[in-house]
Amino acid sequence: MVMTILGPILMAAIIIVPVIVAQLSDSEYSVAIVDDTGLFGDAFEQVDNIHFIQVASNIETTIQWMHDGRFDAVLHIPSIAFEAPSSLRLFSEKSVNLNAKLVVENILKLEFESLKLAHAGIDERVLRDIETPISIQSIRIRDDGELITDYPEISMGLGFISGLLIYIFIFLFGSQVLRGVLEEKTSRIVEIIVSSVKPFQLMMGKVIGVGMVGLFQFLIWVVLTFVIVGVFQLAAPDLFRFTPDEQVFISSSQVLSIEEMERQKEHIQQYDTLAGELMEGIAAINFPVMILSFIFFFLGGYLLYAALFAAIGSAVDNEADTQQFMLPVTVPLLLSIIMAQMVIMNPSGPVATWLSLIPLTSPVIMMVRIPFGVTWAELALSATLLILGFIATTMLAARIYRTGILMYGKKTTYKELWKWIRQS
DSSP states (O other): OHHHHHHHHHHHHHHHHHHHHHHHTOOOEEEEEEESSSSSGGGOOOBTTEEEEEOOSOHHHHHHHHHTTSOSEEEEEOTTTTTOGGGOEEEESSOOOHHHHHHHHHHHHHHHHHHHHHHTTOOHHHHHHHOOOOOOOOEEEOTTSOEEEOOHHHHHHHHHHHHHHHHHHHHHHHHHHHHHHHHHHHTTHHHHHTTTSOHHHHHHHHHHHHHHHHHHHHHHHHHHHHHHHHHHHHHOGGGGOOOOHHHHHHHHTTTSOHHHHHHHHHHHHTTOOHHHHHHHHHHTSOHHHHHHHHHHHHHHHHHHHHHHHHHHHHHOSSGGGGHHHHHHHHHHHHHHHHHHHHHHHOTTSHHHHHHTTSTTTHHHHHHHHGGGOOOHHHHHHHHHHHHHHHHHHHHHHHHHHHHHTTOOSSOOOHHHHHHHHHOO
16 A cells, blocks of 8 residues: 555656756856966856856965865866876865866867867868767657657666566565465465365465556556656646757748758757656657556566466475575576666567567566567567466466465475476
């Protein structure tokens, strides 16, 4: 009950909290510039919340002013800086602001390059004109021919989070099944229950019951997460401002020149926010397919592994003895979450394809691949094999469960398990 309420709050916080923290962390940061060369003073201008202040004093006095609270940091450019760039120093009482350090390094890099070009007699404007920043817009063509903006970074994050949730849910609810079976066995209550129902019915009742609780909890998480994020977007729309490139170019291509479109794009993008781009990328995901696929592969993977967990719980007398049987069962699941990082880099490769078809790894790997686009044929084949895998593991687990649930006082071995499986 607690996680049912906290779950969506935590999931929504993953999106909302970074936006709020980014706003709160935009405090002003002042950097004093002590330039002994007299060459770089005009190069430093205010960048975002970083203020540069030219100081006509020596480095010792300026550092003392920093101790008095007048500056957050002091940049010293000694007279030998041009010949020895390693002599540059950035002083600070606390740990230096990383963003400020990167800005200073970038400004000095450009200035040093300009000075070296001038010293070599090369016109830097020629080199500046040659430099061409490239930012390619990714477009995905759907089966119906519709063109949509693709955000591969969002797909990577969403795929990995989906696979990770499947992994966590299978372990979480599968362990509940194992502990429930073990508790009924050690308390001997199972002896009364099996007098009224068959062992297979008892095992499946526990597996399906826990699975339905997990599915219902997940649906509550999805609904409440969308509600919380939606309300926050309505309450603070400026934090989620974003204009896609296609709206700039398509809407303006008939009336504006190339130069005017580029200027308009730069004007619009200066008001865009990272949170807005994130939400735009999430909106481009086919959520009905994602949610239905998540439900199916969660249920399929859970039922497959929960049946094996139930069999393990029935075969032992205490939780300590489960460790020897848990490792072979959970290795494919552990392998899938480890391989998910490789799959993200090449979601259409042969390794990703095969792992998304094998029933023991497909629940995690297929959810990693779906945001990148998977053919309906692969999705149907993976689903079919997962169902067949669930049926196979259920039949295997049922043979162990029906014998092991009433066995007491004897430590079970793999040889004993094989004997129980072969019994008709």
